[in-house]
Amino acid sequence: MTTAATEAPAVRRAKPATMAQALGRALRDAMAEDPSVHVLGEDVGTLGGVFRITDGLAKEFGDDRCTDTPLAEAGILGAAVGMAMYGLRPVVEMQFDAFAYPAFEQLASHVAKMRNRTGGAMPMPLTVRIPYGGGIGGVEHHSDSSEAYYMATPGLHVVTPATVEDAYGLLRASIASDDPVVFLEPKRLYWSKSDWSPEEPAPVEPIGRAVVRRPGRSATLITYGPSLPVCMEAAEAAVAEGWDLEVVDLRSLVPFDDGTVAASVRRTGRAVVVHESTGFGGPGGEIAARISERCFHHLEAPVLRVTGFDIPYPPPMLERHHLPGVDRVLDAVARLQWEARS
Amino acid sequence: MTTAATEAPAVRRAKPATMAQALGRALRDAMAEDPSVHVLGEDVGTLGGVFRITDGLAKEFGDDRCTDTPLAEAGILGAAVGMAMYGLRPVVEMQFDAFAYPAFEQLASHVAKMRNRTGGAMPMPLTVRIPYGGGIGGVEHHSDSSEAYYMATPGLHVVTPATVEDAYGLLRASIASDDPVVFLEPKRLYWSKSDWSPEEPAPVEPIGRAVVRRPGRSATLITYGPSLPVCMEAAEAAVAEGWDLEVVDLRSLVPFDDGTVAASVRRTGRAVVVHESTGFGGPGGEIAARISERCFHHLEAPVLRVTGFDIPYPPPMLERHHLPGVDRVLDAVARLQWEARS
């Protein structure tokens, strides 16, 4: 698969690009390259999506390639399953995290199982894009972090970018994948920027590889999606406290890159998992457990978790108390039993 | 709340009782005691449910108290929400684990959130009974272990009995609870027996307390529901290997009894979590992470997990390879770095 965008995009965009633009560009390039890629969802056509990710696609590729569907998420995903059965590569947009729940049965009982059920005869090259997480002042049901549900469903890949470049690269890889991918878009990073411009070809990132965003020696922060900027900021702040933190961006929750994570923790001996999803039953438990299993004798302290509370997502005016911020990350780092090493 | 069954049951049953009978008796006693308890679901009335748990209820209490609904799980749970809003205590039966998925939105977005959303004004005293897990030769979609989904949804209690007595006691407590409870019934234990008879009053177990099923000193097996008998058998078999295993039955995944679990692991210094749900993203990750956080300096070895594989549930003829059995539990115990202690 190549990433070369041979033609100029419909609209020339100035640097720097936002994550939203990178996602839109990834869709556009995928559609231009492969006529079997179809985008469908609520308001994705004429409006270009409520976050404008699909802006311009209906115009460029027509309503049949970028389709405003009736308002019914199970129907959307179910129809996408049928389209995939006929050889298309549907890319479904769910409007918000909690509005993917009506499609849960289609996802768990069909999307995740179709290939396995048919002994490989019927693959599901389908991408489900879901804006997720909070921090944008969304009203109730607009800020869920639902990644734990998808992680616990064998047969799905679960991918989430934290940078503008990855947004492009991982979405291209997800659409190109012959396996179904739940592509989680951290909505509060939609307007984050990077010097990368959609004019430049961006690397298509293979799914399943974590990346060290900041090398360090004292401890490892393991995170993904919306919490990466928090961890980067915490790592900078930690320098003043004498800690040199390594930051690992998972990028893909399934498959999980045990290699990169374990190598980092073995090096640093301490780890904190950071995510905004609720703690109990959230991704952090799995991640912490895996680290403990693999790095037990290298650990100077238990793997700690900094997460959202175990509560329904709060109303906007209170969300800042729920979301893990720099202070909570540093607090956790401070609790990593530093005296033990000496 | 009392458990006294003041009248004799409609049908005298001989000892020993099965878990299925205990569940049915719990429903009957709850309905007899509290006229606001209503049972609804597919085939629960005339047929008495496909597992016959609700057998006799429609006859004894009438169709309005035990209702055959149309075939639509979101509708069933959604209607139950409305019934609870009006002050009833609905008990919903989902026919099988995977057939609860259509109701996922109602569960995640309403059942779990209603009390919190309304500042406590609108509680959800609602029980959702879900037969779960495999081992009964069920065709596809009839053997899912879906507890991870419910654990990751704040606002829900998640309860699962492993013994006949607990089936009665925990179901009574769940129905009596003012909070919504996902009550997971290990279907392969439906026909398990105990000397307890439905004629005797059984203790109502408070939700949220784990119990030590077998005291031991070498290591702790932490389990629940369908895997308890496996762990008990493994513990017996381990005696021959010189291991005296403690077995903890969680009974309630939410709330989680950190006290009992941590006390046990601090005593034994080693732990294996056993469940048949898939490992990745399953309950074991959370449990292992909690133990490591709380008992780090008492641990002689990493907390290990023995779970189903990370695959869609296999066809019946292969399920025995998927389900964690005694041998896998003993293998894990053997890997608990026994040399380290000496």
Place this chain on the structure above:
Amino acid sequence: MTVQELPGTTAYRPVPPPAWKPLTDPSPLLPDREPFRVLGTPAAAGVEAALLVRIHAELVRGRRFNTQATALTKQGRLAVYPSSTGQEACEVAAALVLEQRDWLFPSYRDTLAAVARGLDPVEALTLLRGDRHSGYDPREHRVAPLCTPLATQLPHAVGLAHAARLKGDDVVALALVGDGGTSEGDFHEALNFAAVWRAPVVFLVQNNGFAISVPLAKQSAAPSLAHKGVGYGVPGRLVDGNDALAVHQVLGEAVARARRGDGPTLVEAVTYRMEAHTNADDATRYRSDSEVLAWRDHDPIRLVEDEMTRRGLLDEETAGRARDAAERMAAGLRERMNTDPALDPAGLFSHVFSGPTSQLAEQEARLRAELAAERDEADGAEAGR
């Protein structure tokens, strides 16, 4: 059983197969071909003056509520507001046809219906201000929380109405949903349950032409949304949703029918969303000004005022009274929305369950410690100044 086992040689009898019989007569379930109207028809003359005046006052107040709430978004006092401007006839009629003991199940766009039913506007707006998900006790005015996940409130209404009937209470539930919401599976399941249970519930579809940007033609190919009723054995009624008298009458009949024990009704009110989806939406992306303009001629307040004028009921005093009441409501709302709501972050844990779990107690303690530290720091900073 195989065919060989079949007894004898009885000749084939061209009778309906034994289990089949039409369950219901379909004809009375089908909507009329044209939306029902009162205003501008001879029937309008038969409507009591008092009702006309009352509805007019409620419409004026409702419109004012909509404009005030929209203004509050511009002032940053409301995070977002999905306006029901243009749909006030439906919102107001939905509130007026219910008795105190009845229940209203609003969707996220129906703050006005909740307010018209008697809810404190400030409490009704917490969801959209962002301080609380649902700032009122649903039991006080029997208004369910404004529902964001589309159509999910419909089975709730059915369950509640069913429960009331089982308890022998004379209670009707009225549930609101949009044209887009009718596409969700929950709509289907709710209608079906209501019909099978003969629940005293009324479904009002406000067909305002759009689901955000998606026009009705991409949402449904049905003759009308009211035609969905017959598929459940539920009568479907089509009404001009901007004709407040018509909506009031049709809903009133449906509520009466439910109260009599004759089961649910599906009402489709044809109306139009005059504003964008919310203040955050840009409606010019998907519809023309001329379409919006055409609907101005069909404004619900205007239609009522035309009739009042015709009957000499719109004197300066009546109009002034309605306007004044609306302005008082708006002024009160403005004032009360101008103060920041008092919020206790530690309250985040108070209502997850009926009692605290050890996990939540731990987390609450941690948050309280953080808040105390924050306060100390702030105090320190202040003292240092």
Place this chain on the structure above:
Amino acid sequence: MTVQELPGTTAYRPVPPPAWKPLTDPSPLLPDREPFRVLGTPAAAGVEAALLVRIHAELVRGRRFNTQATALTKQGRLAVYPSSTGQEACEVAAALVLEQRDWLFPSYRDTLAAVARGLDPVEALTLLRGDRHSGYDPREHRVAPLCTPLATQLPHAVGLAHAARLKGDDVVALALVGDGGTSEGDFHEALNFAAVWRAPVVFLVQNNGFAISVPLAKQSAAPSLAHKGVGYGVPGRLVDGNDALAVHQVLGEAVARARRGDGPTLVEAVTYRMEAHTNADDATRYRSDSEVLAWRDHDPIRLVEDEMTRRGLLDEETAGRARDAAERMAAGLRERMNTDPALDPAGLFSHVFSGPTSQLAEQEARLRAELAAERDEADGAEAGR
């Protein structure tokens, strides 16, 4: 916008509100009041003898398939079998009306339709034997996997038909669902998508009177399930589901309509499940023998045979040929189902994803080691004997 801003004083015009127009004429979408029949009516005489003979042979084979599969459950060779005895007319007609390039979307009860379409019976039965979830390549005969979660296959059929149309392929999808399945939200969403997209898809509801124990009257209060069509703008057709010629004709017309590009059709076939829900069910708990008996007089094979007799087409040769073909199929099935399927447990990991993940590779290695150890132990035990 407030009412005050509204321009001028144009009088109220009693015209339909601007956005509303009936999208479709409802009349042609409504089913007839009686199920459509051919057998026992004058129209039967017009049906070609060859078709009659062919359908008869398929029905006999279908019945034999059902009885053989049920027998296999008693011998422990099939874990479970949901028999379609009594419903063969629907199953067979569904297979016959499709071209090779078309797609069939069966529910869990429709093994027979899949087999009638050409699937190897042993491969079609793997789900129910328990060796594989779906033992055939869906693309080979264009039969989707037998679908267990009710109604979830319906949106798949819509999506596939839509995709084919977008690609310009002349392909129709026919999806099967039960009366109970129509209550699921997925039914609603699929019908609506199909109508809006004008997808070439046909929905066949086999109304066999029960969803396990729940009779139709507790499932729906609609005049008929075919009346659900109009709510989507989809024509609803009601047919006697035990009259193979009628089902064949109605489905054939629906398929032709879809092929012409005129969109979906909803067909309700009124039939009866003669056996229990599955061999594991006890139907005496919820229905009377007399009801079952009444339907014996309406047996689909019997109805066809009556017509053949009338026309002198059921000579011993024809009957014998049909019976022999059925017995051959049954004997082959018996024999092939008598051997245990070869299964590789390590294959559990092969098709979760297109390639192995490191996690699955680890787990597979663990299982392989266990299996090797088991084999060694077994060999050791053998050697020791």
